[in-house]
Amino acid sequence: MATSLSPSSTPLSPIQLSVLQRKRSSNLFAVAGIFSIAIALMTLIALVLQLFIQGFPKLNWQFLTSFADPEASLAGVLAALVGSCLVMLVTAATAVPVGIGAGLYLEEYIARNKFSALIEINVTNLAGVPSIVYGLLALGLFKYYFNLGESILTAGLTLALLVLPVVIVATREAIRAIPSSLREAAYAMGASKSQMVFDHLLPYAFGNILTGVIIGLSRAIGETAPLVTIGALTFIAFLPDSPIQSGFPFISFEWLKAPFTVLPIQMFNWVSRPEPEFQVNAAAAGIVLLSLTLMMNSIAIYLRYRIQKNLKW
Amino acid sequence: MINIDSTVSQAPPKVEVSNLNFYYGDKQAIKNVNLVLPKNKITALIGPSGCGKTTLLRCFNRMHDLYDGNRYEGEIVLDGQVNILSRRIDPIEVRMRVGMVFQRPNPFPKSIFENVAYGLRVRGEKNKSFIADKVEEALKASALWDEVNDRLKDMAFTLSGGQQQRLCIARALATDPELILFDEPTSALDPIATRNIEDLMDGLKKQVTILIVTHSMQQAARLSDYTAFMYLGEMLECDRTEVIFKQAAQLRTRDYVSGQFG
Ligand SMILES: Nc1ncnc2c1ncn2[C@@H]1O[C@H](COP(=O)(O)OP(=O)(O)O)[C@@H](O)[C@H]1O
Numbered sequence: 001m002a003t004s005l006s007p008s009s010t011p012l013s014p015i016q017l018s019v020l021q022r023k024r025s026s027n028l029f030a031v032a033g034i035f036s037i038a039i040a041l042m043t044l045i046a047l048v049l050q051l052f053i054q055g056f057p058k059l060n061w062q063f064l065t066s067f068a069d070p071e072a073s074l075a076g077v078l079a080a081l082v083g084s085c086l087v088m089l090v091t092a093a094t095a096v097p098v099g100i101g102a103g104l105y106l107e108e109y110i111a112r113n114k115f116s117a118l119i120e121i122n123v124t125n126l127a128g129v130p131s132i133v134y135g136l137l138a139l140g141l142f143k144y145y146f147n148l149g150e151s152i153l154t155a156g157l158t159l160a161l162l163v164l165p166v167v168i169v170a171t172r173e174a175i176r177a178i179p180s181s182l183r184e185a186a187y188a189m190g191a192s193k194s195q196m197v198f199d200h201l202l203p204y205a206f207g208n209i210l211t212g213v214i215i216g217l218s219r220a221i222g223e224t225a226p227l228v229t230i231g232a233l234t235f236i237a238f239l240p241d242s243p244i245q246s247g248f249p250f251i252s253f254e255w256l257k258a259p260f261t262v263l264p265i266q267m268f269n270w271v272s273r274p275e276p277e278f279q280v281n282a283a284a285a286g287i288v289l290l291s292l293t294l295m296m297n298s299i300a301i302y303l304r305y306r307i308q309k310n311l312k313w
Numbered sequence: 314m315i316n317i318d319s320t321v322s323q324a325p326p327k328v329e330v331s332n333l334n335f336y337y338g339d340k341q342a343i344k345n346v347n348l349v350l351p352k353n354k355i356t357a358l359i360g361p362s363g364c365g366k367t368t369l370l371r372c373f374n375r376m377h378d379l380y381d382g383n384r385y386e387g388e389i390v391l392d393g394q395v396n397i398l399s400r401r402i403d404p405i406e407v408r409m410r411v412g413m414v415f416q417r418p419n420p421f422p423k424s425i426f427e428n429v430a431y432g433l434r435v436r437g438e439k440n441k442s443f444i445a446d447k448v449e450e451a452l453k454a455s456a457l458w459d460e461v462n463d464r465l466k467d468m469a470f471t472l473s474g475g476q477q478q479r480l481c482i483a484r485a486l487a488t489d490p491e492l493i494l495f496d497e498p499t500s501a502l503d504p505i506a507t508r509n510i511e512d513l514m515d516g517l518k519k520q521v522t523i524l525i526v527t528h529s530m531q532q533a534a535r536l537s538d539y540t541a542f543m544y545l546g547e548m549l550e551c552d553r554t555e556v557i558f559k560q561a562a563q564l565r566t567r568d569y570v571s572g573q574f575g
């Protein structure tokens with residue numbers, strides 16, 4: 001018996017042959033998969049590495065605290081860094097409440113009919129609209145119609161349009177992931193709809209919504225085209241008014257009206273210059289932008305971990 | 314022979330169901346049901362799977378209102394006063410008087426304390442010591458206090474399945490409901506956890522009227538004062554439990570309780 005099973009002595013049975021063939025094609029697929037991952041990873045590593053090698057020497061306190069300058073060695077990213085942060089602040093402050101509200105409404109409140117189906121399809125498709133189109137919309141709406149100017153407010157609202165569909169979709173998915181047994185438990189205790197939403201749905205969905213928000217903001221922080229469309233400046237040698245004032249009423253919203261630039265625009269501006277020193281500046285600004293994105297993501301991951309730890313059903 | 318009529322009429326009715334029909338869209342799941350739940354008694358609802366036990370149970374706290382296309386006909390009258398199926402009665406009002414424990418334990422992903430306190434918070438109760446007293450009282454009534462009194466701040470999902478179900482019972486008890494609905498509360502639990510819950514059930518009827526769906530004949534026989542047998546959406550027979558199990562009027566009921574079909 002034992003000898004008849006040894007591969008050398010007998011030809012393969014049809015079953016063994018079939019197994020062998022299918023194994024071979026599985027292996028082939030695994031190799032193709034590894035190859036694809038390698039291409040993706042290597043491109044990423046090469047890009048980041050090149051950015052670091054080129055830009056790292058330039059990264060210092062002076063670079064972070066200086067304004068743009070015709071002299072490459074004196075130029076820094078201060079205005080762009082502050083601009084990016086303030087624009088993101090406006091974007092988050094508007095897109096998050098509106099997006100969560102819209103997602104919640106679509107998921108929990110709207111009556112299911114043809115009209116709501118139409119809205120749903122459109123909201124989902126909004127996420128795929130090219131960002132320059134949002135720029136054009138914002139140009140007409142915010143800059144000319146509402147007269148908000150070429151300001152931080154306009155920029156923040158423009159990017160909010162971009163982020164909105166992402167937040168809406170994330171909110172809906174997060175809410176849909178909550179089992180109906182928890183809803184029923186809340187209602188069975190005599191909760192009203194708003195109590196169910198605010199005591200249960202939103203707290204339980206928050207971790208996943210947050211992930212969507214960060215994905216949206218990470219996309220927005222690198223956007224250039226729509227901001228160029230509404231007229232971002234590339235050369236700014238002053239900071240907007242501080243939001244916190246020493247005199248009454250201590251909080252000021254003047255900064256919303258200030259002209260602005262953001263990191264990707266500053267980068268683009270430097271890259272398009274002939275001097276090699278500016279290429280180095282651009283790379284360094286790229287590192288700053290990348291760090292900002294990474295920072296947002298790690299905060300989100302941490303918060304999500306903290307929240308999800310206490311959720312189980 | 315026991316005089317059935319006199320014992321039935323001795324317990325005053327808490328809930329009277331008359332000519333109840335219920336529809337999931339076009340599909341009628343409850344057909345002309347009449348039923349009386351005597352006050353401070355346990356009534357068991359039995360019947361083969363799919364006969365409409367859960368559907369009937371969920372009429373008592375208007376749970377069907379949560380989904381579109383559901384429709385009730387007929388009356389469910391509480392204390393001889395209000396028809397809780399009336400359009401003028403808000404389902405929230407009904408659920409504040411009628412508690413529910415589900416088939417699978419479904420504690421909120423909150424602390425043990427907050428789970429039990431939730432019903433009070435929903436009602437706008439702010440007094441902390443009152444809430445703490447109520448939580449303790451409810452946990453004692455559901456025989457969970459000794460196991461959890463030193464870990465009230467822990468998350469509810471750290472409890473075992475049986476403990477979670479008793480927590481859900483405590484959650485329902487904390488607001489002093491008049492009627493509690495149980496939908497096969499032990500079907501997801503092991504025998505010991507089942508035993509614990511059956512043991513506490515008997516003590517509960519001092520304070521509350523109970524309607525319990527169960528697929529276990531033994532459970533119905535052990536626990537309940539009255540048993541109602543449903544078949545294909547209809548109420549075939551309802552009587553004192555020993556009558557249903559020993560001398561049911563209908564052949565189908567006799568067959569079902571003796572395990573001939575299920
Ligand atoms: N949401 C629903 N929509 C439509 N039909 C349902 C729904 N829930 C239950 N049913 C149907 O109603 C009948 C009774 O179901 P159910 O009350 O769950 O039975 P039981 O609890 O006695 O097993 C079954 O035929 C079931 O298929």
Ligand SMILES: [Mg+2]
Nearest residue numbers: 366367368496
């Ligand atoms: Mg059922």
